[in-house]
Amino acid sequence: MGQARVMTPAPIFDSLETLRTRTSAKWTVFEPDVLPLPVAEMDFQLAEPIAETLMAAIRRSDTGYQFPHTALPEAFAAFAGRRWNWTVDPGQVWTTTDVSVAIVETLRRVAPVGSEVVVNPPIYPPFFDLIPEAGHRVKEVPLAPDGAGAWMIDLDGLEAAFAGGARAFLLCNPHNPLGLPHSRETLAAVAELAQRYDVAVVSDEIHGPLTYPDATFTPFLDVSDAARRQGVCVTAASKGWNIAGLKCALMVTAHPNKATIVGGMPDEVNWRTSIFGYLASVAAFSQAEEWLDSALVQLRSNRSLLGNLLAEHLPGVRYAEPQASYLAWLDLRALGWGDDPSAHALESARVALNPGPTFGAEGNGFVRLNFACSPEILVEAVTRLAG
Numbered sequence: 001m002g003q004a005r006v007m008t009p010a011p012i013f014d015s016l017e018t019l020r021t022r023t024s025a026k027w028t029v030f031e032p033d034v035l036p037l038p039v040a041e042m043d044f045q046l047a048e049p050i051a052e053t054l055m056a057a058i059r060r061s062d063t064g065y066q067f068p069h070t071a072l073p074e075a076f077a078a079f080a081g082r083r084w085n086w087t088v089d090p091g092q093v094w095t096t097t098d099v100s101v102a103i104v105e106t107l108r109r110v111a112p113v114g115s116e117v118v119v120n121p122p123i124y125p126p127f128f129d130l131i132p133e134a135g136h137r138v139k140e141v142p143l144a145p146d147g148a149g150a151w152m153i154d155l156d157g158l159e160a161a162f163a164g165g166a167r168a169f170l171l172c173n174p175h176n177p178l179g180l181p182h183s184r185e186t187l188a189a190v191a192e193l194a195q196r197y198d199v200a201v202v203s204d205e206i207h208g209p210l211t212y213p214d215a216t217f218t219p220f221l222d223v224s225d226a227a228r229r230q231g232v233c234v235t236a237a238s239k240g241w242n243i244a245g246l247k248c249a250l251m252v253t254a255h256p257n258k259a260t261i262v263g264g265m266p267d268e269v270n271w272r273t274s275i276f277g278y279l280a281s282v283a284a285f286s287q288a289e290e291w292l293d294s295a296l297v298q299l300r301s302n303r304s305l306l307g308n309l310l311a312e313h314l315p316g317v318r319y320a321e322p323q324a325s326y327l328a329w330l331d332l333r334a335l336g337w338g339d340d341p342s343a344h345a346l347e348s349a350r351v352a353l354n355p356g357p358t359f360g361a362e363g364n365g366f367v368r369l370n371f372a373c374s375p376e377i378l379v380e381a382v383t384r385l386a387g
């Protein structure tokens with residue numbers, strides 16, 4: 001929006017006392033003695049350029065409708081170019097309420113009603129609801145071991161699902177809950193298969209900005225012509241800068257056939273974008289990249305702190321550091337806490353975690369822990385869990 005770039009102070013974690021005054025889900029769903037570590041919200045104070053932008057909007061009573069225009073497409077395209085060397089055409093970027101809505105509205109249009117849509121469990125639980133909401137059926141192709149101790153998309157399983165009639169693939173890149181940015185080779189192979197079987201790929205890249213500097217995020221639409229032909233990217237500033245409540249997401253295409261579909265959505269889909277979300281997202285992409293980098297430094301330190309704490313207090317827990325985002329996928333099977341260890345954690349330790357089984361059957365015996373909190377809270381949570 002032509003504003004001068006301002007120096008961004010490093011992010012600060014709010015104190016527990018201040019956090020408990022927040023009214024967001026993370027801080028109101030559980031009883032006051034519970035440490036809440038589910039819900040993908042961060043405990044940082046808002047980035048200064050975003051806070052300033054929002055306060056300026058409030059001061060001028062700028063609380064009406066968001067008319068679709070070019071500021072956010074241009075800010076996102078510039079960010080994607082700087083950060084990932086990905087060339088985005090701002091003319092192929094549209095906005096809507098949130099990534100969940102973007103997924104539903106896109107899936108509705110890229111596959112005939114009642115189609116099978118592939119997901120890779122363990123997977124972000126709402127995927128199991130968004131697909132039926134779009135009028136389709138979930139087809140599970142679980143992630144597979146990559147032979148080197150990590151996980152990857154099961155390309156043979158994916159091909160079998162495509163050959164069996166699936167019409168779309170809801171890709172999660174980076175993958176939640178594993179924090180796995182898929183490799184360029186894997187994504188190119190996915191695109192190749194999608195083209196061969198004419199399957200649409202909806203790539204949820206909401207966690208992309210939170211990829212750590214020691215890993216590489218590859219936007220799906222950047223990998224090949226096949227990817228651009230088959231794919232739609234859905235993304236947002238909402239995870240990277242913790243502004244999910246402001247309601248704004250982007251839908252990005254890179255081929256006329258998908259641009260026709262997304263650009264042809266009813267105007268109302270775009271008009272549902274919140275003006276606060278729009279303004280904050282422009283500020284995030286264009287003025288708060290330094291803040292994001294400093295947030296990643298803090299999160300990276302928490303990522304290893306968690307490993308050290310688990311090794312010391314709960315050595316039975318298996319944890320592979322995520323390469324993106326602040327969600328840890330913990331294997332608690334050795335603790336004997338049952339299929340849903342989060343129930344035991346809540347009852348006995350008063351620590352709230354996401355129940356593994358909601359991510360699919362592969363999540364039995366697992367929990368997801370959000371480490372975007374102060375080191376003090378993380379220490380307290382693991383100490384409580386160790387009982």
Ligand SMILES: Cc1ncc(COP(=O)(O)O)c(C=O)c1O
Binds near residue numbers: 040
């Ligand atoms: C992979 C993934 N997609 C979508 C969402 C939800 O995004 P939104 O709030 O924009 O609907 C989340 C939230 O954590 C997520 O992890």
